[in-house]
Amino acid sequence: MNSKTLTSISLGTPKRILRLDASASPGDSSSRKLGSYLLRQLEQGAPAIETRVRDLNTGLSFIDSNWIAANFTASDERDVKQSARLAFSDELIAELNWAEHIILTTPMYNFGVPATLKTWIDLICRAGVTFRYGADGAEGLLKGKRIDIVITTGGAPLDSPVDFVSGYLKQVFKFIGIEDINIIGADQMNVDGEASFATAISQIEQTYPAIAA
Numbered sequence: 001m002n003s004k005t006l007t008s009i010s011l012g013t014p015k016r017i018l019r020l021d022a023s024a025s026p027g028d029s030s031s032r033k034l035g036s037y038l039l040r041q042l043e044q045g046a047p048a049i050e051t052r053v054r055d056l057n058t059g060l061s062f063i064d065s066n067w068i069a070a071n072f073t074a075s076d077e078r079d080v081k082q083s084a085r086l087a088f089s090d091e092l093i094a095e096l097n098w099a100e101h102i103i104l105t106t107p108m109y110n111f112g113v114p115a116t117l118k119t120w121i122d123l124i125c126r127a128g129v130t131f132r133y134g135a136d137g138a139e140g141l142l143k144g145k146r147i148d149i150v151i152t153t154g155g156a157p158l159d160s161p162v163d164f165v166s167g168y169l170k171q172v173f174k175f176i177g178i179e180d181i182n183i184i185g186a187d188q189m190n191v192d193g194e195a196s197f198a199t200a201i202s203q204i205e206q207t208y209p210a211i212a213a
């Protein structure tokens with residue numbers, strides 16, 4: 001491979017970003033707004049970006065006994081119905097595999113993650129696909145990726161005893177092999193929303209300084 005080819009690859013290959021949004025509120029959602037800001041900063045700081053977006057409020061359904069049975073059947077022994085039952089989960093996992101960088105935005109709902117996000121987690125945590133069990137216990141299989149997790153709350157402080165969002169999400173993503181985890185928090189939005197939002201914006205700008213035009 002000559003140097004010209006190398007240059008064209010390094011400048012021409014877009015960074016693959018997957019954006020996942022969990023808030024049930026579409027338009028004026030604070031977590032979604034922060035996710036858009038983060039994405040803009042990334043777009044300005046990188047030569048090229050390819051983005052895929054998935055709204056977790058659309059199209060996800062709970063795992064059930066048929067799904068579990070299909071998942072616990074070896075892939076070469078599944079019947080047509082079982083393969084079909086896992087097809088959407090396969091699609092979600094393919095998206096994760098495709099992405100180099102993930103942006104997840106989520107509010108806190110009742111001290112935890114929204115049910116939509118938990119549903120997505122149940123669909124993407126699959127033994128032999130996103131993690132495996134070996135002699136040393138579980139090993140995550142989605143290596144070399146980064147995730148920014150934007151979390152908003154109304155009254156609960158992040159990292160407090162009533163925050164069952166940030167620690168849980170860190171555990172889930174480490175479990176599937178994503179070790180590079182950055183949490184951006186706009187917590188206690190009902191106490192001083194402007195200040196919380198500004199703190200999160202400044203955290204984003206420090207993490208991803210935009211290149212001045």
Ligand SMILES: Cc1cc2nc3c(=O)[nH]c(=O)nc-3n(C[C@H](O)[C@H](O)[C@H](O)COP(=O)(O)O)c2cc1C
Pocket residue numbers: 023024025028029030031032106107108109110111112152153154155156157188189
């Ligand atoms: C159903 C529901 C449950 C909530 N539960 C909590 C909670 O347990 N603790 C908290 O601090 N805020 C809670 N909130 C407030 C949201 O976390 C907060 O308003 C957040 O900024 C919403 O983000 P969004 O605008 O992106 O949807 C809840 C909001 C809703 C709608």
